[in-house]
Amino acid sequence: MKExxxxxxxxxxxxxxxxxxxxxxxxxxxxxxxxxxxxxxxxEQSNTSRHLNMMLAAxxxxxxxxxxKIYYAIKSPEILxxxxxxxxxxxxxxxxxxELLKAV
Amino acid sequence: MKExxxxxxxxxxxxxxxxxxxxxxxxxxxxxxxxxxxxxxxxEQSNTSRHLNMMLAAxxxxxxxxxxKIYYAIKSPEILxxxxxxxxxxxxxxxxxxELLKAV
DNA sequence: CAATTAGTTGACTATATACTCATATAGTCT
DNA sequence: AGACTATATGAGTATATAGTCAACTAATTG
Numbered sequence: 440m441k442e443x444x445x446x447x448x449x450x451x452x453x454x455x456x457x458x459x460x461x462x463x464x465x466x467x468x469x470x471x472x473x474x475x476x477x478x479x480x481x482x483e484q485s486n487t488s489r490h491l492n493m494m495l496a497a498x499x500x501x502x503x504x505x506x507x508k509i510y511y512a513i514k515s516p517e518i519l520x521x522x523x524x525x526x527x528x529x530x531x532x533x534x535x536x537x538e539l540l541k542a543v
Numbered sequence: 544m545k546e547x548x549x550x551x552x553x554x555x556x557x558x559x560x561x562x563x564x565x566x567x568x569x570x571x572x573x574x575x576x577x578x579x580x581x582x583x584x585x586x587e588q589s590n591t592s593r594h595l596n597m598m599l600a601a602x603x604x605x606x607x608x609x610x611x612k613i614y615y616a617i618k619s620p621e622i623l624x625x626x627x628x629x630x631x632x633x634x635x636x637x638x639x640x641x642e643l644l645k646a647v
Numbered sequence: 648c649a650a651t652t653a654g655t656t657g658a659c660t661a662t663a664t665a666c667t668c669a670t671a672t673a674g675t676c677t
Numbered sequence: 678a679g680a681c682t683a684t685a686t687g688a689g690t691a692t693a694t695a696g697t698c699a700a701c702t703a704a705t706t707g
């Protein structure tokens with residue numbers, strides 16, 4: 440049986456990739472169809488589709504069908520909270536390195 | 544040059560693995576040496592060492608040497624904040640599935 | 648300095664991942 | 678129905694990852 444650790448790992452893994460982070464960043468303002476997403480992030484349509492499906496399966500995105508188009512959206516605000524906290528960590532580390540350099 | 548997206552991916556990747564999440568969980572209460580960590584999580588010493596070094600490199604853990612022992616600790620409270628938010632997401636999803644089942 | 652203890656690292660294997668190109672599916676419009 | 682548009686998927690390749698066993702380094706103690 441899959442444990443809690445593994446479900447957490449699945450969600451984190453779904454976010455832990457540059458192309459997927461670009462998608463998340465692009466979806467910040469609301470849902471978008473695949474045809475808007477892949478040009479915006481500069482990736483191939485098929486590759487983008489795979490990443491979208493992967494994040495959908497992990498429970499990070501939601502999907503809505505409208506005619507030919509399929510709209511993806513960030514499933515919950517907590518997802519963005521995770522990404523934002525990580526951004527903060529990166530900035531703190533950058534600041535820390537800067538301090539170290541000044542000290543030399 | 545490495546971009547912000549990539550640094551964020553590095554941190555998330557450092558957390559996105561069951562063995563490493565077990566380590567993070569175990570380090571919640573403070574620093575521990577490798578000799579305490581690997582029996583606690585039920586992994587080989589060498590494998591544990593690799594994961595610890597990986598997280599250290601990603602900036603997720605810090606390291607302190609004391610005699611023969613090397614103590615690892617979670618580098619910042621924001622790391623735990625990320626993991627806790629993800630735990631919340633998993634619980635929300637579980638609750639959501641439960642609701643769906645009840646509806647049937 | 649030999650023996651012991653704590654941790655890291657090299658070499659290897661098995662599996663997973665990201666990506667690409669080509670093809671398939673599904674909905675829309677004439 | 679046939680052409681068109683939006684998305685997904687099969688198959689292949691290249692690279693990354695997790696894990697194991699054995700060998701190695703470094704600090705400690707007798």
